Amino acid sequence: MVKLMQQSWWKLLAIFLLCYTVVGGLLFAVPRLNILNETIRNLYYHVPMWFGMIILFTVSLVYSILYLYRGKLSDDLMAVETANVGLLLGVLGLLTGMIWANYTWGSPWNGDPKQNMSAIALLIYFAYSILRASIPDPTKRARISAVYNIFAFFSMIPLLFVVPRLTDSLHPSNGGNNGFVVYDLDNQMRLVFYPAVMGFTLLGLWISSLRIRLRLIFDPNYNHSSL
Amino acid sequence: MLWNSLLWILWQTSNTPEMADALRQSGKIYVVVAVILVIFAGIIFYLFRIENQLKKYERHSQHLN
Numbered sequence: 694m695v696k697l698m699q700q701s702w703w704k705l706l707a708i709f710l711l712c713y714t715v716v717g718g719l720l721f722a723v724p725r726l727n728i729l730n731e732t733i734r735n736l737y738y739h740v741p742m743w744f745g746m747i748i749l750f751t752v753s754l755v756y757s758i759l760y761l762y763r764g765k766l767s768d769d770l771m772a773v774e775t776a777n778v779g780l781l782l783g784v785l786g787l788l789t790g791m792i793w794a795n796y797t798w799g800s801p802w803n804g805d806p807k808q809n810m811s812a813i814a815l816l817i818y819f820a821y822s823i824l825r826a827s828i829p830d831p832t833k834r835a836r837i838s839a840v841y842n843i844f845a846f847f848s849m850i851p852l853l854f855v856v857p858r859l860t861d862s863l864h865p866s867n868g869g870n871n872g873f874v875v876y877d878l879d880n881q882m883r884l885v886f887y888p889a890v891m892g893f894t895l896l897g898l899w900i901s902s903l904r905i906r907l908r909l910i911f912d913p914n915y916n917h918s919s920l
Numbered sequence: 921m922l923w924n925s926l927l928w929i930l931w932q933t934s935n936t937p938e939m940a941d942a943l944r945q946s947g948k949i950y951v952v953v954a955v956i957l958v959i960f961a962g963i964i965f966y967l968f969r970i971e972n973q974l975k976k977y978e979r980h981s982q983h984l985n
Contacts (some may be wrong), residue, residue, distance in 0.1 A: 699975065708964055717954050719949060729938045787946050897968065906974050 694771070695909070698902040703895055705831035710892030714738075717885040723878055728797055735793050737885050741893040742786030743811070747781030747853075748894045750818070751902070754846040757839035768906055772842060772914050776821060778901040782893070783815045798863050807857035807864040814849040821845055831914040 697703075718737035726733060756772035759765075770832035790808065791801035801806065824841055857867040908915050943949050 695978075699978070704967075704971075711960065714959060715960060716953055719953050719956075720944075725936045725939055730937055730958075731940050826927075903967070903974060904969055906978065910977050917982075 694767075697908055704899050707892050707895035709898060710888045711714075711896060714741075714885060714889040715891050715903075718889065719866050721885060726830065732796055733882075735789065736882060737859060737889045739786060739789040739793055740861055740886070741890045742782045742789060743790075743853075744890040745894040745897050746779045746782040746848075749775045749782065749897050750846055750849065751841060752898070753779060757842040760835055760839045764832075764853060765896070766835060766915055767909070769831075769839065770908055770912075772839065774901040774904045775898070776818060776842065777904070778897045780815065780822070782817050782897055783811070783818070786873060787811060787815065803855075803863060805863040806860050807853070807862050807867055810852040810889065814852045817845045830863060 714737055718734055718771070722729075723733050734762075750883060752778040755773045756768045756775065758774060759795035787808075790811075794803060795801040796809070821838060821841055825834055825838045857864060910916060925982070
């Protein structure tokens, strides 16, 4: 795993995809819609934050399960650092969403179910960091937080993907709101959106890999474990 | 013919949601793209500096093990 983290091809791919996201996201044609107008381009930057967060949390989940399975402390390190960057992307998603909501929905916080539930999901993941900080013994911390991380992931999924669909939501394709189907189906936008998701996710993985490698060398809890 | 197409463009822009067409036509949008790309390049440059420093430490710690 360290070998892959040291390789640069996927970092160059991230740079290429993100440059493409900036250029294509600002220059390519987008659907002309009321209320949204040019802010529809936020789809290329705000939504990939959440996709990236979910992908990083999924990686974190996998390593937590792996830790419980084989008990390697380096798996715990992978889990915590991917969760940290996932949390960063989630906070950025929340902040950018508030800016966008202020413009299109009239106020930064509308009590929209998806907004509320994503805030709760982030709080659950903040509790993961707090839980870890409260346990000094590294192996006990790794085991307890791995179990917690699995619960955190499986409570995030219904909070983000089930609850908002049960009621009315301002978010597109949730509840009674189908007003954004136009851009949900816009192929021109997919051409930028999916590379953006990949680019931001790879950037997140890059940042977490830097912290993982750093702690493998300097953190006394991990520097004798191998990946 | 020319007049007709001009009228059609006028009709189209007045009946569709407002977009930053002028910003695109004048080419000033490229200024924004350039600024974002320069900032992004700076961040990436810095990430690679961290990367290289880390590689040095990794080589060093391999010698010790």
